[in-house]
Amino acid sequence: MKTSDIFKHKTVFSLEIFPPKPDAKESVIYDTLDGLSDICPDFISVTYGAGGAKNSQRTIKIASDIKSRYGVESVAHLPCIGLTREQAKNILDDMKAQGIENVLALRGDIPADEVPCGGFEHASDLITFIKENYDMNILAACYPEVHPESRSPIDDIRWLRHKVSCGADHLITQLFLDNRSFYSFREKAAIAGMENVPIEAGIMPVTNKRQIERMVKLCGIELPGRFIRVLEKFGHDPIALRDAGIAYAIDQITDLLAEGADGIHLYTMNDAQVAQRIYEAVHSLIPAHSLVS
């Protein structure tokens, strides 16, 4: 099933997982998926290491198993930076052969030491390539707090609209901790003519201090005052911070659902217990027919 069709019937609740590291046993991901199976998500997406990282082959197998073993729709991520067209074709052929219908087309982060050469410069190039050669549903990334490389918020929206015009059917946001940035972004996207493209809000429960430092460095996201106060109060106590991070995510999701978000994409960080606790708290709030009623 194409993920973009699910929005026609309901508000979407989806999950993201990442494949185990190359030196870890593949079976650990199936323990995570067993733990996530009670949630009944609308789909699960599987990340893919940019630049052909060693564990990238695992993405396709896991995405395929999510469908065949768990009966849940899946999305395989595909960052194009450093890939030749031939390599992208081989990966996409493999996805098709393994029954994957949904691909999250990305550029990937440019490594600090070198700009890899390949057949694609931006995610939009990959989206065009997929659209021209495959009958797949295409997802793309978007950034409520603006992509760190963008010259301006207007430029960012302009390039997002370009991705949509190239063929992106469904958007998922970068994580954010202040819902106001999502509402303002959603409005700008609608003004720019993207009101018919579903936008899922990406929510990451922040459950440890190292994770927060990494996120700020990597994604340049804003830490709102309310979040900083949580950190100051509970940051020294790992159990309290985990509980506070879960409570914060539940609060964000509750507000997003009340404001009619098209969907929630939970970055699980492969922690099934955290995902379950969040789902238990919000599942009765997810309307069954929000977009068609």
Ligand code: FAD
């Ligand atoms: P692009 O859409 O190419 O945008 C990158 C920058 O270029 C932006 O500033 C944009 O405004 C600008 N731009 C876009 N198109 C053009 C154009 N045609 N001309 C000029 N400028 C342009 N990374 C991974 O490696 N693996 C993953 O699995 C992964 N999953 C992700 C999932 C989600 C939901 C998100 C939000 C991000 C994910 N990322 C992943 C990170 C992503 O690869 C990085 O954020 C990367 O820096 C940008 O990717 P993009 O697809 O948004 O790039």
